[in-house]
Amino acid sequence: MIGELLETVCGKNPDEPKNIDNGQKIKGRVVLMKKSFMDSTDFWASFLDRIYTLFHKGVSLQLISAVHGDSANGSKGKLGKPAFLENWIPNLRSLTAEDEVTFDVTFDWHESIGVPGAFIIRNRHHSQIYIKTVTLEDVPGQGQLHFVCNSWVYPARRYKYDRVFFANKTYLPCDTPEPLRLYREEELINLRGDRSGMLKEWDRVYDYALYNDLGSPEKGSDHARPVLGGSEDYPYPRRGRTGRPPNKDDSKSESRLPLLSLNIYVPRDEKFNQVKFSDFLAYAIKSVGQVLVPEIKSIFDKTLDEFDTFQDVLNLYEGGVKLPDGHNLTELRKCVPWEFFRELLRSDGERFLKFPVPDVIKEDKTAWRTDIEFGREMLAGLNPVVIRRLEEFPPTSKLDPEKYGNQNSSFTREHIETNMNGLTISEAIEQNKLFILDHHDALIPYLERINKDTNTRTYASRTLLLLQDDGTLKPLAIELSLPNFQNKENSAISRVITPAEHGIEGSIWQLAKAYAAVNDSGYHHLISHWLNTHAVIEPFIIATNRQLSVLHPIYKLLHPHFRDTMYINALARQILISARGILESTVYPRKYSMEMTSVIYKNWNFTEQALPADLLKRGVAVPDPSQPNGLKLLIEDYPYAVDGLEIWSAIKDWVEEYCLFYYRSDDIVQGDSELQSWWKELREEGHGDLKDKPWWPNMQTRDDLIETCTIIIWVASALHAAVNFGQYSYAGYLLNRPTISRRLLPEQGTPEYAELESDPELALLKTITAQFQTLLGISLIEVLSRHSTDEIYLGQRDTPEWTSDTTPKRAFTRFSTKLVNIEQRIALRNADKRLKNRVGPVNVPYTLLYPNTTDNSRSGGLTGKGVPNSISI
Template identity: 60%
Template sequence: MADVDRRKRIKIENTKVKGTLVLTDNHSLSISTIKDEVFSGRKVSLQLISAFHSESTARGIRGKLGKETQLKNWVSTVITPTTKGDSTFELDFDWEEEIGVPGAFLITNRHHKEFYLKTLTLEDVPNCGRVHFICNSWVYPEEHYNKRYRIFFSNQTYLPGKTPEGLLYYREEELEELRGNGTGKREEWDRVYDYDVYNDLSDPDKGSEHIRPTFGGTSEYPYPRRCRTGRPPSKTDPDTESRVPILQSLTIYVPRDERFSNLKMGDVYAYGIKLVSQGLLPGFEAIFDKISDEIVGTLENILQTKFENVSSNNFNEFSSFDDVLKLYKGGLPLPKSDFLESLREKIPFEFLRELLRSDGEQLSKFPTPQVIQGDESAWMKDEEFGREMLAGINPVVIRRLQEFPPCSKLDPIKFGNQNSTMTVDDIKDQLEGLSVLEAITYNKLFILDHHDPLMPYLRGINETNTKIYATRTILFLKKDGTLKPVAIELSLPHPDGDEFGVISTVHTPALEGIKGTIWLLAKAYASVNDSGYHQLVCHWLHTHASIEPFIIATNRQLSVLHPIHKLLHPHFRDTMNINALARQTLINAGGLLEKTVFPDKYAVELSCNMYKEWAFTEQALPADLIKRGVAVEDPASRHGVRLLIEDYPFVVDGLEVWAAIKSWVTNYVYIYYTDNNDIQNDTELQEWWTDVRTKGHGDKEHELWWPKMQTRDDLIHSCTIIIWTASALHAAVNFGQYPYGGYLPNRPATSRRFIPSDPTTVDYKELETDREKAFLKTVTPQLQSVLGISLIEILSRHSSDEVYLGQREEKEWTNDDMALEAFEKFGEDLREIEGRILEMNLDENLKNRYGPAEVPYTLLCPSSEVGLTGRGIPNSVSI
């Protein structure tokens, strides 16, 4: 009997376990390079780690390590690539009985370059079978790591208290690496997730006009935290982080695994080149007439100077709406120029020289936005203006009017009387026979209110090239379910000082003559305000900026073995990278958003002021609807709320998606947490939630609305909000930007003058004689329009490697069958929701789903193709 046992043991010990390693050739380390370095003595080695068999070491108890396995003759063992860009290699592990089930492996890279490791799969492991490791990570040479190796875990899931003892050591060690020590400049190979304030938007070395406040860390300027880079301070201000040169924008630090894939990076480069060629070249020569020859030697100086001059140079005015349409039908011709030709010769790269063509070829041609595809003038109709507040780019601001006239919440000591000057007489004849009191009582009046958020900045904004009013727009819910704008109030600070309140005028619908033009302009001013508020608050602050602290906290405190890490990780893809690019080129001092939306240098400060009102729990869709008064609680209804605007496409579709997400999260959480004690005893989960509250959103630490994270319901609700915000909410406020805002008259981003008031002037007479010219002289000029359109075209596109809600990059993201089944059910739910959305869009009784502009509401359809589709819910804030 002993001989039989011995023979079995020898057989097991002599077993070779086959491993399959998948790498991606990301142009960093090619397969030929691997071959050369293997033969020159440089190697990559792996060691398996036992999940259940431990050993004592000087640093504590840890899983037993298997023998080091070298990767040899990689090229000769290449199998057919699994996907384009992937290379698959076989390797053999000498099996050791004392290892048992491998739960992790160490890999050491002794090459001089990094490579991207996707997966390792072990087949026919004795007493176990198949073991799969999802890596999806860059592995740098050993000298870049404190431990000189990287560790990867299998796709098994463990709560901290249920982690095998041998893996617990490595689980904690990995989290320590990811937290870092909070010091030093971060390098490209670092994997450190840490927090910092927004002190990197200014560029004080360039002058006072490039100085902005530090956002975050103070009661005056509270803000979510961003990823710490550790760059040195600027030369002139020790509290401001130095800037990355414009040509190095794509190298700004985020942990390397948070960077775009090569496929997406290619898209970013292509879109960036298009942005430069389309958005910056019109007016190129006019801008550069102001620049001395000494500073045109490098592309960096060229680009930087062009950005700085965008808002001060109008290039040409659009003279008519037909003139605007040329952007989509033929493009703007570039003038032939000896200047441009001489400049091209100074640019060292051929593809960049092509951006400066001087042959007059039309470069600034854009796809036709959906809002003008069916009817080029429908955008001007009041019905379409109201519909877009329910089914347009920004359907998350409108609220029910509960008092008339509307009142202000601004401090009357500082700002005087800011209450509305509207009267009953202004709107009483537009309410389908109802009195104003009855309309309020029957929940028929709504308001798009951009008065209080803008008024504190209005005097400063109007000292720039922008000329804007604070606006209140009152809308009436008609019997057919559509919203009719009935009054727009335009307000300016009192000329004698803020404490004296405002000067306001009220405008009502009109079709003809001067009043008709002024009404069209009043809607434009309201749209300008909504455009800026959308971009800076509803889009940037409420999705991009507010999600980043959750990403950082998750990587710092939740191991990849943790079920909640596996749940949330897909919803964080590419967000840190796109946010880093935004800080570098969009929301920074002099950046694209300051040049294309009206608040100018007050842009981020406006969003900072709105963060004071941000509450995590109010980001839940049902809570948001109740707060805005567009729904009331109704326990008997399917979603727990009853809509007061029944045909509200964003909300109708959004509640379906919200419910699907919540159902998926509930099913998933119940797999791993049997009761509330499991929540309370989960040390990683508790540290994660503490990190989010006290560090990531540290300026909101003492708010009472934070969930306590003591029950399964707390966890389910919090994760549902995170996933909703990163996926569906972002999709709803992002991917409609080009379909609706790509045609600037429909969604102007700036205004340059107030309504003419002197009847003796040409401008005033144009209000009656040339409505189109009067309108276009007021809103965004040609050069700024092209730049803005170029930007939102990029932001509205789905990349070729996008992963949508209900999908995963890896089919084997977990080996837990119950979790996989729950996720499959989630995907089925979303497909059913998409079918219902498309069916509702065909219902002629639901007028807000299609509208005069003939744009069906598809922004919350979960799936999409690549490109400008006006639909699709990516898993994450990825653009």
């Protein structure tokens, strides 16, 4: 082994490309981090790295000409002489875990090289390094030249090709300098891989796979889950391929990693950085209980009973859950890894799972129960994307009557007209004042199985609301339905509950609102959040990296909006959305959760993800050419829509300026080979189950391109922020947003009905999410609601040198300025007492779409504001 080491260190590499003769010198700076001084204690690798460096065989960079080709090398750009990083060992001596370091590098330059356009890096160390940037000074004919890399580079022996990084120039494929063209094409080929084999951590391959990794059929049928994607029954967006071998009991399913493993393959550059990973682990500790349920459930059963009063729930925030004696704490330490749980305990060791106080109960512990707050949260809560205008009465179902029978609503005029401030239903519909939160059709196809096969007992709900003169929404009635498929003429067993404040009627009304909230919470978690942001964006990330070069303008535009998404999705498949994972344990569809998202994905429409199109589809806006974005809101005080439209408009203006700079005509869009391949693959593979839908843009015009990129950025940034970062503010108090109901409305004459009369708080607590699921659910959403300390927000870039083109950089500055102005207007609206939906009875200002571009503290945490560039959590 020592002989091989000395040969490698002292000998010459026969594969080293021929070099250009020496000329003048070009000085450079290389900013990087090295894995071994971040998180590795591999002494042998560290020792070898020092040996290599002593013999000047550490990390080398080799410039590639952008102007002169080498006919002996396939007309690729001429190569300069390798240059090594200088003073490696002295620069590493004082580094701590989060340091980056700048190295000097000196290149020999000859006029036959001309202006460099790329460089080859070879890492001869035994550890990976993270290269951030390279800056060359006084390049002849160029001046300063920047390379923005932001990539992990493994030891050269791990690659079958050269690692190449390009300068921060931007080229359409047809404009690429000839000496760089093959390097550009080869890099894309490397990123696509050969579609075979199990992928390793140093592989950089982006490829597609079905969602066939959610179940563990070898553990029994209750752990099996259908494959999502690739069929008419269960269509789905594609995920990133790992290449893991098939499950031993089901060849159609991919084998799973051990539950606690976070070593899930995604391309290395898609993983969290060190700061983000540390933040994530610190807060994810509170969710680890789920994966250790078999070991700790008996202890929980002995010490944690049902919540008996609302005060018991408040104790989670005011004092934590008390462990009754030291014996149980000792037992807990025996059965679980203690390092996971010490973060959960106060320093006195007396209280377990004390949570931050959610915003919804900070000012007033009872305001969440009001009808006005119930309606307001449909406009300014964590799921403001479902409510729609009612255009016919009674509401009708779109479910196939041949399969599901008559599922139309049982609402009548008598149910609601007495509570409509003197309006008739016809007048209210004509004046655009009736709205509905409708979860009936989404749930009915699965409701019989959910209620039969799980411990859930719930309804499919419809909630009617009246828009009042002060802009608030007044709940009028809630319809709770159960399937009755045996009777095709009357296929829903429905009960209509109307508002009441006192007595048993008031208690039943509070239960009805809880059932509606349970429906809305599940739809939020599974559809509004997971499916419509996380899942649908991943194919765009894969296609972009496979088909668009880093030199491509659209790659540079979209890439910041893909940061960390593939890895958080991979973690979700491993821990959250898998069979018996945290999500199945905490939302009402239970084992049918992901299967339901697949059925709903059938009706997903890319173009309707544009905010204006979504608002028009839901009828909460109407076309109005005189208004910005060409529409008028019918609920003027609709915080999500008002703030969202401003952000949508700012994104679209920015995208338009950017795209028109590079695409001077529609012909250039049509002739862009990489762009056309990207769009074709995205439709046919990434979202292949919907490839034949007529609504896909044709990508033949600049308008197609602008609208497409605007939608992608909107979904990845603002839409995700709106449905994610308010989770703890509102659902951190599970009474406000329960996720499971465990029993149906009590019938008169039963013990449950008597309990509802005598102790309505206890009856409600026994109906909604149980205590253990509450703890688990709060732990999860606390993690999901936190901003990382290294967050990069909309209107920000990780480096000012992201492009060398001045015009796009100026356009981006204007975009950032617009977002600052939007922040100021949001603050003014939140302070306007006339806008009652901005803060509501709970006094929680709507800041979920506050861009946060001016807050440079990077403090992270449960801020309840800020629009990150990407789906990063």
